[in-house]
Amino acid sequence: MKAPLFDYARPETLAAALSLLAVHGDAAAVLAGGQSLMPMLNLRMAQPGILLDINRIAGLDEIGVTGEHLVIGACARHRDVLRSPLVVTHAPLLAEALAYVAHAAIRNRGTIGGSLALADPAAELPACAVCLGAKIVTASIGGERTHAADHFFRGLYETACRPDEMILRILVPLRPSHRFVFGEVARRHGDYAIAGLAMGMGDGECRVAFCGVEPAPRRLPAIEATLLCGDEPDLSELRPMSSEDAPGSFRVHLAGVLLRRAVEALRGG
């Protein structure tokens, strides 16, 4: 199908974008990569009054290391994050997970900010953000807010980002003594994950976050504690989603499979 009518603006600066968001609020949809927004428009699942194309705003796509964080701008394309030597060095979990994200043509345009803002339950990057203990910075004309990833993803397609805000950047703490691994089960390569796992171990801690299992990614302390002891993971704390093709029990089963593979991968060296 074809997209419905909408107004279109292409702010040249962040200040201009934030002013437009202040004016239009939830009637506005931010257009970055468009790899999730455009399907919604073409299928008429969304009808925003105005699209704010932020692709020409300078400086929103930078990847760098400052202090104790790897900083990735919201408009950094999946393709660039995947290939970035800084990401491969300081947050290889992201590079590993991005190989599972959609397909090459979609990664060429899709952005990390877009993935985090949409908070699709099957999305890889929100789970990685939680596993990494990242911080997500949002901005409005009133200023910036910093959110711990744990508290950013609130539910199905629901984040702490307000209608007058947009995501600016993600800060990933450097954890050189941790090892991270990502795994996913999907029907075909590039399909939405039925279940995916981001896991890290190091400094005497275990960090676990799933995608596709629950409506939003979160840390799972009971699973983490059992894994640290070398026990079978305690999956009872999972509150899985259920669909006809993937009932909750199946997602929990896959969670167990992914945990087993991850533990082996981290042991295997």
Next chain:
Amino acid sequence: MDEPFARIACVVNGRAVQASVPVRQSLVDWLREGLGLTGSHVGCAHGACGACHAVVGGVVVRGCLMLAVQADSETVETIEHATHNPIGHALQDAFFERAALQCGFCTPGMILQAAELLAEQPEPSREVIREALSGNLCRCTGYQAIVDAVELAAARLRA
């Protein structure tokens, strides 16, 4: 709301183009209907099939997931231009020789995606080829001949 339009200026297949486009028109619809470049196809209109591929700013994109207005100030290449590129040309020959197309609907998108793969990985395994083309759906061939064609083109380009 009346249909909003926007003026764009870009380069398409090496030529400067200026146009007034409805802001909601997709890139692939504009290429086809505005410029008559019907080599790019509309299969699913929501980013799943890859028939709509074009090259914008040097990278393959889903033409159904970009707006024509976003091509402003960009460099766009379509399958019509692929023959001018050694990789695209090699793929076109190999697809023909290996019968890697039947109806041809997926073929332009396949060739552009395969060309991007070969530009980055001149000697991909069949597994890597399949993974790279996993976002391109074909209803006719069963993919085997397509993988054969990409392998053949890669070998010829290395020779």
